Amino acid sequence: MPNSAEIKIDDKSYQLPVIEGSEHEIAVDISKLRGQSGVITLDPGYKNTGSTTSAVTFLDGEKGILRYRGYSIEELAEKSDFLEVTYLLIYGELPTREAYDKFVNDVKIHTMLHEDIKGILEGFPSNAHPMGVLSSLVCSLTAFYPESLDPNRSSQGVYLSIIRILAKLPTMAAWAHKNELGHPFNYPDNSLSYCSNFIKMMFAVPAAKYEVDPIVSDALNKLLILHADHEQNCSTSTVRIVGSAQASLYASISAGINALWGPLHGGANQAVIEMLENIRADGGDTKKYLNKAKDKEDPFRLMGFGHRVYKNFDPRARIIKKAADQVLEKLGVDDPVLEIAKGLEEAALHDEYFIERKLYPNVDFYSGIIYRAMGIPTDMFTVMFALGRLPGWIAQWKEMRENREPIGRPRQIYTGENERDYVPLDQR
Secondary structure, eight states, rough: OOSEEEEEEEEEEEEEEEOOOTTTEEEEEEEHHHHHOOOOOOGGGTTTTOOOOOOSSEEETTTEEETTTTTEHHHHHHHOOOHHHHHHHSSSSSOOOHHHHHHHHHHHHOOOOOOOHHHHHHTTTTTTOOHHHHHHHHHHHHHHHGGGGOOOHHHHHHHHHHHHHHHHHHHHHHHHHHHHHTTOOOOOOOOOHHHHHHHHHHHOOOOOOOOOHHOOOHHHHHHHHHTSSSSSOOHHHHHHHHTTOOOOOOHHHHHHHHHHSSSTTTTTHHHHHHHHHHHHHOOOOHHHHHHHHTTTTTOOOOBBBBBBOOOOOOOOHHHHHHHHHHHHHHOOOOHHHHHHHEEEEEHHHOOOHHHHEEEBBOOHHHHHHHHHHHTOOOHHHHHHHHHHHHHHHEEEEEEEETOOOOOOOOOOOOOOOOOOOOGGGOOO
């Protein structure tokens, strides 16, 4: 591998260092180019620009590889639980039994919300989108815990902020859902696991016995693991750049939630269900819509198939397909929308057009099916994504902070008017 690259501008040449990642990824370091030459690079959407080095997640879209801290997503989803993976992402190593038990117990201690948060929730209209509610509640934690605003807080103080957001986000999410329904809130049941506790807060009815189905809880556990981090995506990059201004963890996570809210990022599984509902409303003919997807002149797009990063099979989809099948079989849900989903999946997996283009069902397709079967409303799907992505956001914020990265400040190429004289209002 060469240790430098050369860029020539007019008649001058500049030597730029070449760096190699631990998985042999190659990058040209342009961080000093502007200082040497006055020239910047232009990369709309940062599709070819590395904003940082990171030891959290490795992703190879060409080969369908996803690893957290070196561990394959397949092994973690099979053998681990969400809080163990959370610890791994944030602290870099799998916890010992002692460390794991302490971490889980610390999370359980902080699941309750301050009662004043009920007043904040009641201030939202009942039709407020739960993502807007969630981001607001997360940001409000800076008021309840003002010490979290200190950018030079001790490691123990940072740990407490991390534990609080991990513990309270499921409660906030469940309360946002209950508030939308106009139902009374369920308090956390810390005798349950992280996922089972959330499910009970979402669905339990006061004065009625509620048992969490272990298959449903296990499927949710896997889904959260699969969504826990995904390299420098839009919301993660948002968390890092907001955090680079020494904003608190809560403010940075709130910004990440808002970035995830965008339909081009976190709304993919919601788009899957909306597409399926449209197909049902049009008679439920899956063959018709498969043909529309193949027609280049037709604006219809098959949502939940293929991936902008994975050029092969999404490795997360292989894992969650099995969980989706188990949930559908166990719950025995009689839902024409889910029947259409199974029909599309079956046809696409055996259709040469989709096989040739590697347009396989992705994790968003199967997660949408699972959430629908569980009875989670469509506008809560992105909230579920946020619950899963939380450990990655925390890990990336913590890494950025510990590496003392500079404040994010992208450059631009100005394309507006040149200097011109001001014309008084009466002369225009």
